[in-house]
Amino acid sequence: MNTVMDSRAIIKTENLWKTFGSNEVLKGVNIQIPEKSISAVIGQSGTGKSVLFKTIMGMMKPDRGRVWFQDTELTALGPDALISMRKHFGYSFQNAALFDSMTVGENLAFPLKEVLRVKDRGEIKKRVEELLEWIELPGIEQKRPDELSGGMRKRVGVARALMMRPEVLFFDEPTTGLDPVLSETINKLVVRVNHELGITCVMITHDIPAAFRIAGNIAFLDQGHIVAEGTPQELTNSAYQMVQDFLRISFNGMQV
Ligand SMILES: Nc1ncnc2c1ncn2[C@@H]1O[C@H](COP(=O)(O)OP(=O)(O)O)[C@@H](O)[C@H]1O
Numbered sequence: 491m492n493t494v495m496d497s498r499a500i501i502k503t504e505n506l507w508k509t510f511g512s513n514e515v516l517k518g519v520n521i522q523i524p525e526k527s528i529s530a531v532i533g534q535s536g537t538g539k540s541v542l543f544k545t546i547m548g549m550m551k552p553d554r555g556r557v558w559f560q561d562t563e564l565t566a567l568g569p570d571a572l573i574s575m576r577k578h579f580g581y582s583f584q585n586a587a588l589f590d591s592m593t594v595g596e597n598l599a600f601p602l603k604e605v606l607r608v609k610d611r612g613e614i615k616k617r618v619e620e621l622l623e624w625i626e627l628p629g630i631e632q633k634r635p636d637e638l639s640g641g642m643r644k645r646v647g648v649a650r651a652l653m654m655r656p657e658v659l660f661f662d663e664p665t666t667g668l669d670p671v672l673s674e675t676i677n678k679l680v681v682r683v684n685h686e687l688g689i690t691c692v693m694i695t696h697d698i699p700a701a702f703r704i705a706g707n708i709a710f711l712d713q714g715h716i717v718a719e720g721t722p723q724e725l726t727n728s729a730y731q732m733v734q735d736f737l738r739i740s741f742n743g744m745q746v
């Protein structure tokens with residue numbers, strides 16, 4: 491079995507702290523994301539999972555600690571260098587903020603034009619077309635986001651993140667608010683992103699059975715710390731009470 495320590499970490503945090511006023515959210519988080527894995531971060535609501543993602547991506551500055559992407563310490567970089575390194579990351583947040591005033595095609599072209607500064611209109615058109623085909627929504631370039639269903643919007647959000655050809659794709663609760671069938675579509679998309687494109691996927695999810703099915707590595711955040719981390723099997727063996735309670739409730743009494 492491939493455990494966290496066996497494979498190379500593409501992202502690593504060291505003693506990450508983040509406090510808002512008197513609210514100590516991250517209290518020394520150490521996490522390693524194995525390269526080309528699907529990893530899941532789970533834990534109760536409000537424990538700091540999204541804050542952890544934001545500090546890793548450099549969208550939020552930790553009070554203390556380090557974040558590494560491959561051999562680069564992101565927390566040691568100045569603003570320009572950080573922005574440049576962030577091109578390796580894509581993210582799909584819960585409210586997949588598509589621009590409602592733009593068509594789907596324009597939404598997808600946006601990161602290419604504005605971030606990567608691609609000028610060749612033919613190339614942009616081709617990449618938008620290819621990616622829409624890849625997410626199995628061919629030909630919807632001219633549609634507006636509000637004409638799409640929730641599940642379609644979500645897939646377009648993922649496609650937009652993929653336009654940048656990131657090495658790591660972060661998903662913050664990609665299936666929250668979707669019905670079980672749509673959730674499965676999104677989970678399958680995460681698996682395809684990982685298997686077919688070789689992109690490391692890190693997701694925060696409340697869907698524990700899905701995390702157990704698709705993630706090779708699961709980290710449990712509680713009280714500001716990663717209290718359990720490893721393969722799904724390793725997590726079920728955790729002696730930490732909250733992990734045990736969480737898994738028991740999530741699997742509704744089923745044997746895991
Ligand atoms: N920008 C912010 N300013 C102040 N407090 C914040 C901010 N972002 C998150 N928090 C607080 O940090 C805690 C963790 O939030 P969050 O990471 O969103 O939790 P989770 O994603 O695990 O549900 C919460 O108490 C939240 O209120």
Ligand SMILES: [Mg+2]
Pocket residue numbers: 539540541662694
């Ligand atoms: Mg969150």
